[in-house]
Amino acid sequence: MAGTDFGNKLGTSGLAFLPLYKQVEKHVTQLIVEQRWKPGEMLPSEFQLASEFGVSQGTVRKALNTLTDAKVLNRKQGLGTFVAEHTGTPALYRFFPLVADDHNPELPVSEVLSLTIEQASKDVAQQLGIKTRTKVVLLKRRRTLNGEHCLLEDIYLPYKEFAGIEKEPEIPHTLYHFYQTNFNQTVHKTEDKIKAVIASKEDAKLLSIKAGEPLIWFSRLTKSLNDQNIEYRVTRCRSDNYHYLVNFD
Structure with a gap:
């Protein structure tokens, strides 16, 4: 667990106009962005945070509950509050919405x-909020479910935030955890746009279908904890045996 000397106090960082719990929420988020607490690391107790911020434990609890609902934090009964990690089955299901018809959600195989x-x-x-001709990473992937190629992705990342990614020995399937642990870029929000398109010759070949067949096309814009655009993703999905699933909880 990191130390509890957090530097700036509440009301001194341009957030004084916000309710106290929102100030705590913003300040805790910024400390995570600055890697004061890293993914999987436990935060100080509510009592310690309340003392440091000069607020009540109830105010701290409300802020931590809000961040837990937003999946920035993970509260474990009897253990404490931890910085959330985008790893494992729950995170994959949360961010991978394609499901085979008449099947339960399954984890896809990813191929770079x-x-x-x-x-x-x-x-x-x-889309990324940068200047034209700025360096970007373009990662192209294909995903497979039940042994069938079902989805293609073109993933654009601002190179400034992901410098050196081309030297990584392996690009893992769980990209959001990879962004978080290797580049200190924690995915906080995503926005998807969906429409129908027809398969180009190139996409049809990669998906083992005929050119002109219908595809589900969606783009995803991903923001980090400090509200910066860190990923723009264009995805083409087969629509013959698959559907796009969204759960609201």
């Missing part, structure tokens, strides 16, 4: 097709 460093096009730059 290529990883290159390129200059951002106008569209990619706009």
Whole structure:
């Protein structure tokens, strides 16, 4: 567990206009961004945090509950409060919405097709909030369910935040955990847009279908804890035996 000298006190960082619990919430989030507490690490107790921030334990509890609901933190009964990790089955199901018809959600097999460093096009730059021709990472992947190629992904990352990714010996299946542990980029929010398209010749070949067959197309914009765009993902899914599942909890 990290020390409890947090530097800036509440009300001194331009957040004084917010309710106290929101100030605590913002401050705890910033400390995680600064890696004061790393993924999987336990936070100080509510009593310690309340003393450090100069607020009541109830205020701290409300802030931590909000961050737990947002999946920034993970509270374990009898143990304490921990920085959430994007790893394991729950995280994969949370961020992977494609399900085979008449099947329960399953974990896909992921195959890296290529990883290159390129200059951002106008569209990619706009999505990531960077200047056109800025260096970006382009990761192309193919996913398989039940032995059948079902999904293609083009994943764009701002190179500034992911410098050196091309030197990584392996790109794991669980990308969000990889971003978190290797580059200190914690996924906080995602926004998906969905529409129907037809398969190009290239996509059809990679998915083992005929060109012109219908696909589910969706884009995902991912933001980090400090509200920065860190990933723009374009996905094409087969629609013949699969559907897009969204759960609200």
